[in-house]
Amino acid sequence: MARKKNRMSQEVNAGSMADIAFLLLIFFLVTTTIASDKGITNILPPKQDPNVPPPDIKKNERNIFKILINSNDQLLVEDDFRDNTEGLDQDIKAFVLNFGNPNQENVDLYNSLPPSLKGISAKDPESSDHPNEAVVSIKTNRGTSYELYLEVLDLVKKAYFEIYAERVGLTADEYRALSSRDAAEKELMQRGKEDIPMAISIAEPDKTGGE
Amino acid sequence: MAKFKKKTKTEENIPTSALPDIIFMLLFFFMVTTVLREQELLVEQKLPQATQLQKLEKKSLISYLYVGKPKNTSLYGTEPIIQANDVPITTNDILLWVNQEKDNLSEAERDQITISLKADRDVKMGPIADIQFELREADARKVLYASVGKTK
Numbered sequence: 509m510a511r512k513k514n515r516m517s518q519e520v521n522a523g524s525m526a527d528i529a530f531l532l533l534i535f536f537l538v539t540t541t542i543a544s545d546k547g548i549t550n551i552l553p554p555k556q557d558p559n560v561p562p563p564d565i566k567k568n569e570r571n572i573f574k575i576l577i578n579s580n581d582q583l584l585v586e587d588d589f590r591d592n593t594e595g596l597d598q599d600i601k602a603f604v605l606n607f608g609n610p611n612q613e614n615v616d617l618y619n620s621l622p623p624s625l626k627g628i629s630a631k632d633p634e635s636s637d638h639p640n641e642a643v644v645s646i647k648t649n650r651g652t653s654y655e656l657y658l659e660v661l662d663l664v665k666k667a668y669f670e671i672y673a674e675r676v677g678l679t680a681d682e683y684r685a686l687s688s689r690d691a692a693e694k695e696l697m698q699r700g701k702e703d704i705p706m707a708i709s710i711a712e713p714d715k716t717g718g719e
Numbered sequence: 720m721a722k723f724k725k726k727t728k729t730e731e732n733i734p735t736s737a738l739p740d741i742i743f744m745l746l747f748f749f750m751v752t753t754v755l756r757e758q759e760l761l762v763e764q765k766l767p768q769a770t771q772l773q774k775l776e777k778k779s780l781i782s783y784l785y786v787g788k789p790k791n792t793s794l795y796g797t798e799p800i801i802q803a804n805d806v807p808i809t810t811n812d813i814l815l816w817v818n819q820e821k822d823n824l825s826e827a828e829r830d831q832i833t834i835s836l837k838a839d840r841d842v843k844m845g846p847i848a849d850i851q852f853e854l855r856e857a858d859a860r861k862v863l864y865a866s867v868g869k870t871k
Contacts, residue, residue: 528739529739533742533745545835545863546772546773548769548771548866550862551861552862650848652844653841653844654839654840654844655841657844657847669771680771685774710851713844
């Protein structure tokens, strides 16, 4: 059996396959957009029944953190004029965790907080009574820019998420990434949120200011 | 001089058969992670920036509303318009549109519908507030203000 010395190369030439794959790859790169279903979630209030008068909400003024934005994108935060949104998240955190006039339940809540959050609490009788009562209210004008509105909403969310995350010992980014599908993560989420509801009220905008 | 030319036995060509595999891997990655753009955008879209972004878990529940200045100004003018699916609609049509979107969902998920509001950053709050009011009327109260991460 004489072996043939000059055998054909066994390798298949696959160089052009790369070309074809590249072509497909570039096609997909160009025609697709990476799905960006990210954003700030919010739940709108239920619609009002015209037959039922709006409920009389007796909230103490001190339990509402008022943010007003006018059509020139100027802010009025708790009756103080502001040019920009700097430091707003810290103010909201201090407002929510003020514990000015807590009842027994909220004293327990206060005692369960980590020391870093306890430090924020000023116990100012002129500010919110306890987190369960605290409401952050954002009121815009028809001429307010959407960008600024979202920026303010973003900061309010940030304040709450930082509180939640701090309670369970995570960073805010980690906390936001928790998914409710995983039982252990869901439990963490619940523990962060417990007794501190994210109460954000978005008031109907004023009619003035134009479109 | 030919005597010095030593015949080397090493292969001259580099084996490239692994290259397609790598490219295919990339290709599959892109095929899986991306979606084909389903509809043509009629409005300008520069999403606002935010930091506290959250991801929605169920994509099938999301319906999209695009708000912004129309691209075709000769046809639609310069005021911001609302686009649902492929067509521009007015605020009065939102109620109908939401109900149509709800019909596409199964019975159990109908009240969990989420509206992703993809509004351009130059839009004013006036049209946004109108949309929010209509969404409340239509009982589609979960809203996602679509935005992109802040790059700082």
